Amino acid sequence: MPTILVVDDDPILREVVTGYLARAGLGVVEAADGPSGVARARESAPDLVVLDLTLPGLDGLEVFRRMRATRGDLPVVMLTARGDESDRVLGLEIGADDYVTKPFSTRELVLRIQSILRRAATPSPVADVAGAGGGAEGAEASSDGVLVDGDLRLDRRRHEAWRGGAPLALTGREFDLLAHLLAHPGTAFSRRELMASVWGWEFGDESTVTVHVRRLREKVEVDPGTPVRLSTVWGVGYRWDDARVRP
Numbered sequence: 001m002p003t004i005l006v007v008d009d010d011p012i013l014r015e016v017v018t019g020y021l022a023r024a025g026l027g028v029v030e031a032a033d034g035p036s037g038v039a040r041a042r043e044s045a046p047d048l049v050v051l052d053l054t055l056p057g058l059d060g061l062e063v064f065r066r067m068r069a070t071r072g073d074l075p076v077v078m079l080t081a082r083g084d085e086s087d088r089v090l091g092l093e094i095g096a097d098d099y100v101t102k103p104f105s106t107r108e109l110v111l112r113i114q115s116i117l118r119r120a121a122t123p124s125p126v127a128d129v130a131g132a133g134g135g136a137e138g139a140e141a142s143s144d145g146v147l148v149d150g151d152l153r154l155d156r157r158r159h160e161a162w163r164g165g166a167p168l169a170l171t172g173r174e175f176d177l178l179a180h181l182l183a184h185p186g187t188a189f190s191r192r193e194l195m196a197s198v199w200g201w202e203f204g205d206e207s208t209v210t211v212h213v214r215r216l217r218e219k220v221e222v223d224p225g226t227p228v229r230l231s232t233v234w235g236v237g238y239r240w241d242d243a244r245v246r247p
Contacts, residue, residue, distance in 0.1 A: 002117050003027040005046035007037035020106045034058025041067045048075040075116050092211040095171045115200045147182045150243035174216050181240035190237040
């Protein structure tokens with residue numbers, strides 16, 4: 001049974017969230033401040049953390065940095081107050097997997113948590129890798145679910161990616177975004193389409209996609225300021241150009 005660590009100083013919110021998570025068949029560990037959140041993450045080895053940005057002792061961003069310094073692949077969903085856009089964007093910039101804005105639907109939070117857990121636990125089928133847009137014109141795909149594009153290699157079953165032989169430190173969402181784009185090279189996707197396909201959201205803040213694209217470019221492009229792999233299609237969104245069509 002997956003374990004979720006909920007770090008928030010509001011006892012009522014923790015109680016409500018804990019109840020919904022338990023009814024969804026998830027184990028829950030709680031922390032009421034920043035230092036105890038860091039300690040509980042170390043002690044309980046949770047599968048995912050729900051982390052409030054406004055915490056006593058240590059703010060949520062510092063708690064996040066310390067958690068990720070100990071365990072770089074730990075999925076984190078941040079809770080932000082409505083209107084705190086700068087904190088939300090910063091949280092995404094430093095690698096949070098998702099965010100939910102207060103006040104929020106607890107059911108929506110549970111669905112987003114379940115989505116992240118499924119993506120982390122279940123490799124995407126090979127058929128999806130070699131699916132629409134990924135045939136003869138796509139990145140080279142092997143039968144074991146590996147995609148290769150120039151010096152970039154992604155293994156969906158192992159949930160690992162490398163560039164020039166060096167491992168890429170990708171968050172879960174960054175990995176999913178890269179895998180989706182590699183599987184559909186030459187196809188221009190709007191931010192809303194990417195949000196639906198990669199995040200599984202029908203509604204949401206499209207700046208989430210923009211931030212993740214910017215972070216991904218920093219890891220896969222030689223010069224992120226002049227991208228040649230993950231291109232911007234003005235008026236549409238983004239497109240992956242594989243090595244065989246790049247100048």
